[in-house]
Structures are given as C-alpha cells and as structure tokens.
Amino acid sequence: MTVRRTSDWLRAGLCLGLAVAGSAGLVACQPEEPADQPSHSPQPSLGGVIGVGLAEDIGPLDPTVASTRGAAEILPHFCESLYAEDAEGQIVPRLATREPQVDSRQDVTWVEIELRTDAHFADGSSFDAAAVKATLERYLSFPGSPRAAALAGVSEIRVLEDDVVALLLPGQSYDLEDDFAQRLTGFAGAVLAPAQVATAGDQAIPRPICVAPFQIDRSEADGSVVLVRDPSYYGADQVNLDGLVYRSYDDAERRDQALIAGEIDLAVHLLPQDLTVLNQQPGIEVDRAPGRELLNLTINLVHPESPLADSGELRRAFLAAISRDGVNRTVYGSQFATACSFVPSRSSAATELTRTCRSDDLLQAQALVAASGWTPPIRLSLTVAQTPDQIQAGQVIRQLVAGAGFDLEVIEATPLEQATLGLSGDFMVLLQRYDQSDDPAQIFRQLYLAGGSANLGGLNDPVLADLAEPLGQASDGRRQGRVLDQVVTRLDELAPGMTLVWIDRLTAQRDDVTGVVLGPTGGAILTGAARLI
16 A cells, blocks of 8 residues: 655654754755744644545445445445555454464364454444354355355354454364465455344345444435444544545546545546546646556356357457457556456566466467357357446457457446346356455465355366465465466466456545555555645
8 A cells, every 4th residue: 555645744744853853854844934924834634524436336335245346445444354454565453463373283273363352343342252253154154145255164163262263174274374364354354243243134234333443324315325433443543534425426527527626535446537637637636556456357167158158269269359458558548557467567476478468369269269160150248347447348358359250248237236246157258357465376266266256257177276285385486486377377278267457546636635545456545534724
C-alpha cells in the first residue's frame, strides 16, 4: 500500500522537527508570508464524513456471501479480519495477535490462532475464540459458501482458551503459517457477532455487526451504504472521521462528475479514460500505482453444453486467436501492463517464459479448429461484468475469435450477478478481475488447483497438483522460476483460460481530504483519513 501524499500539516511537523535539529534544510521550510502574519496552512479536522464513489453494485455485505469488489472496498471499515495486508503488502495480524502456530501430532495438524483481548463487537459483545469458531463454522457450512475454499481441509474448529482458537486438519504439515494467514484475510477472515451467527441460519445477514473502526448505520434505497464511527473500537483514538458514505453509480462518468461537483470526496478503481476527465480539474488529485488486479479469462471445463469443455484443441484455438496486446491497446490504451502469465513481471520468480505471451496466432487457431473436427461457426458465450472496460474487452475478444470460426455471444451481467454465476459455474467463458497476492505460489493455488478460491472453471489436473509442493517449498525466486516454467508449460497444454492485463491502482480525491492509503489492489483505507480546514 502507498500513502497518497504528505499533507501540509505533516510537512509543517517535519519542518518543526528540522528546526529543533538545527537542520540546514530549514531554509526550504520557511513560510513565504511575514512571520508576524497568522498561518493559513490547512489543518486536519476531527469529525466529518467522507463520501466514496464506486462504479458498480455493492451487493450483500455479509462476509459469508459477499463477493463484489464494492463489498471488498467497504469490508475493512466495518468488519475487520483476523489478518490483513500492511503497507508493504505483507500479511500481518489484525484481530489475531501473531502468525498462526502450526503443530502436527498423531496424524493431525493443529493451526492455532491467538486473538486480541481488547476488542468488542459493535453490539457490545466480547470478541473471543468462541465468536471466531462460530463464524468460521458458518463459512464452512453455509449452502454454496464462497468462503469454504479458503477453509479447505479444515475438519474441526476448537476453542482452546478464550483467546486461542484451533483449526484441525487431517494429516501432517509444517508449512501452513503463511498459507493460513493469507487465507484468513478479507472476507474469509472477517468475524461476525455471535448473536447474529446464532440467529441467521442459512440466510444472509443484511447488516453485519463486527469489530471495526466503523459500523453499518443503514443502506439507502439507491444502494448507498452509510457507516458511522464505532466508539468502542479498540483503536478508536486513531479514527478521525464521524462516518463514511459509499455511493454506487451506474456508470463511471456519473461518478466522475459527482467527484468534480463535490458530491463525493474520493473515487476508486478508476480506468485510464477517467483520467482524461479528472486530470485537469481544479481541486482534484489523481494517484496511480502499480496494481495486483488481474483481468483474467476462465473457461468452464465442466459445462455440459460447451464445446470448449469437450475439446482441448478447441480451447487452444480459442485462446490462440486472442491478442492480449490488442485487448490492452483497445480497452486501456496500453496504459496498463499486458499479463502474459499469472506471474507478475516484477516478481523475483518471473522468467523469460512467464514473461512471454504465447497467443495472437490466428493461423494456428484456424489449424487447431480444423484438426478438432468441429465445424464453424462454433457457438459459445462469454460472461462479462457491466463495467465499461469489461464490456469493451468482451467485444474485442468476440471480434478476435470470429476469425477462427467462433460465434461468441457476449452476456453482460451486473458485478454481483457475474460473481454469482462464476461461483455456481453457470458460464461457458468468464471474464473477471481477480484480486491476487504478490506470491506466485499463492496465485497458482487459488487459480489452478482443485478447491482454489478463484478456480471457477473446474480445473483439476494431477500434473499441476504434483507441482504445488515443490513450488511452495522453493526457497528463492530462481528455484520458484524453474517450477513456474513447468506450470506455465502445462497450462499451455490444458488451456483452461488466459491472463490478459494487470490493472493499475488509479484513484482521485478532492484536495481537502488527507490520510487516504491505497491497498494493494486499489482499495482505499480510510481509518486514518481526515479533512483539511
């Protein structure tokens, strides 16, 4: 995560520190106005509300079923998780107090998690191991739970002490500390108040109660969500604002205009075309940083009516016809990085093979179709979210694959509908944004192994499964890279989908707001945000 900017009040504090130290740098800090004039530098104020603009539906907020990017944006502010990512993208304890402790004994592995003792839920009830147990058991047993994959392998959850919970897995393993900390970030690590879990049953909770800087006050008829400060939060002295309002707009242009007009204070997850509107606006500051969001294409390998599920040659033909650079150029103006594989180019494990794109070959695509025995036109459907970039990307892909004999119908769905269709497997081909970690081994497990949280196409390959252990045990980037080359080669054979573009973090805010921190995938953390007066 990166802090957006150093505010005037922070610079003033720095200058004061330089003055005390007798630094020569003090000259650069001298005010331009006479010393006997009062300072008019903006100061952070306590209280107030910040409005955040989203360009997509928020959907359910219950962490048990929440699945949209909008819900993920709001989650850290009203429902903290056991673990979270720090400013450098490292996993750190939040409601937990240390990394998971792993102990294997008698063919059972115990993953013990120590918990905070100074936290309370917004309803006044105590945060303890029993609450964690109840929530995680809900995630495991809820019908169609999207959280179950994060807890895969857990056979039992026990309360060892009021502040210690244990997750039991059959068999022996000694390398689960990082894995389970990563799994218990975000939705899967959020903990609900026990009273709500006890009464909710198999119904989504409309207004979850958790431990967090803010609590949900209400949801408006227009889909907006209003949060108010929780004075019982263990870190309440670090929270400046009285509340947050998340407003969902049906298109990005309306959201951008709302920012310009001052109806909202912050707009997140921008696209390059938003910058042409916002860059030159007075009072608006735009920030950009490398992101970890991946635009990814997934083929459903078990769809009963999909030709791609039946034929590896057709899958390879379909992917060979797609130009990653063409999608990036047309949709994003080549302002983002093309994703030739799931391995980030900046990773120490990246290799020449993982950085090389192996598609955009129409002649090969046509030859593979001819060899498959299928006669064009081959009818397929591609499900995309109703966002400007995905709609345009879907049309580009439709045009590209037509040359190889595919008649591709582009089906538009709201982000919430798209997430639901993806989790249920009700698609032939799916275009989605995937929020990933920086660790290629973690991305591999989530995207390509059976039970992975982002493995929506039903991929279940023993060769890939055999590569998981050496990849996880590789001690440095070079060793990881050798295994990743084998993974990428096998994925080319199986053709379960393809990575397309790395999405940068783009945000814009009004210049009277300070303390906004960007998360690794572009979300804004507002716990320490304030207004300048």
